[in-house]
Amino acid sequence: IEGxxxxxxxxxxxxxxxGIFTDTQGTGGGGSILxxxxxxxxxxxxTLSATTSGTGNGGEIQVNAGTINxxxxxxxxxxxxxxxxxxxxxxxxxxxxxxxxxxxxxSDAVEGTGHGGTILLSSPTIRLNGGVLSTSTAGTGNAGNIxxxxxxxxxxxxxxxxxxxxxxxxxxxxxxxxxxxxxxxMGGSSSYAENVTIAGNSRLHTVTSAE
Numbered sequence: 001i002e003g004x005x006x007x008x009x010x011x012x013x014x015x016x017x018x019g020i021f022t023d024t025q026g027t028g029g030g031g032s033i034l035x036x037x038x039x040x041x042x043x044x045x046x047t048l049s050a051t052t053s054g055t056g057n058g059g060e061i062q063v064n065a066g067t068i069n070x071x072x073x074x075x076x077x078x079x080x081x082x083x084x085x086x087x088x089x090x091x092x093x094x095x096x097x098x099x100x101x102x103x104x105x106x107s108d109a110v111e112g113t114g115h116g117g118t119i120l121l122s123s124p125t126i127r128l129n130g131g132v133l134s135t136s137t138a139g140t141g142n143a144g145n146i147x148x149x150x151x152x153x154x155x156x157x158x159x160x161x162x163x164x165x166x167x168x169x170x171x172x173x174x175x176x177x178x179x180x181x182x183x184x185x186m187g188g189s190s191s192y193a194e195n196v197t198i199a200g201n202s203r204l205h206t207v208t209s210a211e
Contacts (some may be wrong), residue, residue, distance in 0.1 A: 007065070008037040013074075016045030022059050024052045030059030030078075030088060040065040042074035042103070050088050053081040058088035058107075058117065068094045068123070070103035070131075077106040080114035086141060087117035094123035098150075100166075101129045102158050107144055109137040109176075116144030116170070116179060122186065126150040128166040128202070130158025135179050136171045143172045143179035143206075149186045153193050157200025165202030171209070178208045 013019050019042075022031035030050050040063050042048065050059030058078040070076070078088030087107045092098060098121055107117030116135040126148055135144030146168050155166040170179030181204045185191030198204070 010039040011035055011037045011041070013042045013046030013048070014044055018045070019047030019049060021047070022050045024054055024056045024058070024085070026054045027056050029056040032060040032062070035063045035065070038066045039069070040067070041069040041071065042076070043069070043071040045073045045075070047075045049075070049077050051077065051079045051081065052085040053083050055084040057085045057114070060088045060091070062091045064093050066094060066096045068092055068098045070100040072102055074100070074103040077104070078117050079106055080109040080112060082110065083112045084114055086114040087135070087144065089118045089120070091120040092122070096123070097125040097127070098123035099127045100131055102160060103131045105133045107135045109139055109141045112139045113141055114139065115141035115176070118144045119146045120149070121147070122149040124150055124186070125152045127154045127156070129156050130161065130164050130166055132167050132169065134169040136169045136173070137176045138173050140175050142176040143170045145179045146170050146181045148183045151185060151194045153183055153195070154197045155199065155202035156197070157202070163201055165200040167203050167205065169205045171205050171207040173209050178206045181206055
């Protein structure tokens with residue numbers, strides 16, 4: 001989704017059941033979802049979903065905007081269910097600010113042999129208040145990685161539940177390897193964020209718990 005000759009002014013996906021969905025259940029790869037706008041807002045259960053339950057990989061989801069707002073149980077997922085395909089990647093890039101409140105970004109591989117995808121959040125200011133980011137696996141595939149690139153990165157409590165912080169998972173509960181979670185600046189792998197705050201019971205998980 002974009003304007004005719006430039007990014008759209010704004011994209012709003014509002015309400016449970018509202019969203020953009022692609023799915024693959026066979027051998028082909030899933031379709032990708034690309035949004036380009038000055039402001040992108042998902043709220044009250046609004047969803048972007050590109051999933052797979054076959055041998056093809058899940059689609060990619062990419063959002064490029066000035067400001068990205070994920071509010072009130074918004075969901076972005078590129079899951080792989082019970083198949084050989086790997087979960088797709090999620091990339092959210094905002095030139096000004098990215099805020100996620102009580103929202104869920106999932107690039108998990110649920111059973112099967114597929115790998116988890118990668119979640120990238122990139123913005124000068126990133127605020128995660130409650131909610132979950134996950135690239136985990138429950139099958140033989142490896143968990144994916146989570147990368148937050150910004151100058152000001154804040155993980156804090158949900159405004160609706162003070163004891164529930166933001167949870168980031170790159171874990172595996174089977175034979176696959178756990179992923180990595182990286183918080184850094186916007187200048188590449190050796191750059192540093194100016195300020196990183198992890199508070200309000202927020203946690204980063206890279207657990208491997210195979211029996």
